[in-house]
Amino acid sequence: MQTVNIHNAKTNLSRLVDRAAKxxxxxxxxxxxxxxxxxxxxxxxxxxxxxxxxMAGQFSVPDDFDRMGDEEIEQLFDMNT
Structure with missing residues (x-):
């Protein structure tokens, strides 16, 4: 964001206001x-x-979140054979 000194703002007010409006x-x-x-x-x-x-604080993530569904995924990809 541009910062202008007060003197420069008075000198270029129309141009600065046009830019702000856009x-x-x-x-x-x-x-x-x-x-x-x-x-x-x-x-x-x-x-x-x-x-x-x-929604912060309105729900919690289970401790085993990163392991949820492991068995189903193994069955889908037949990882135990």
Missing amino acids: GEPFIIAKAGKPLVKVVPIDQPTTAQMRRVGF
């Missing part, structure tokens, strides 16, 4: 310290975005 957010900084983030108005908020791991 999905390229940017950060405005003052003396190198980030102050604000400019994003399109219709960009989903963090709360609206789908979280990865939303």
Whole structure:
């Protein structure tokens, strides 16, 4: 994400806003310290975005998960003969 200083942002505001509206957010900084983030108005908020791991803690994996179905697989591939 592009960071621009406040003077540069004032000078190029139209161009920067056009880019942000097209999905390229940017950060405005003052003396190198980030102050604000400019994003399109219709960009989903963090709360609206789908979280990865939303089912975390709702189920558990059995200890023998990596060995489940061994017998059936051996029979299918006839591994014991």
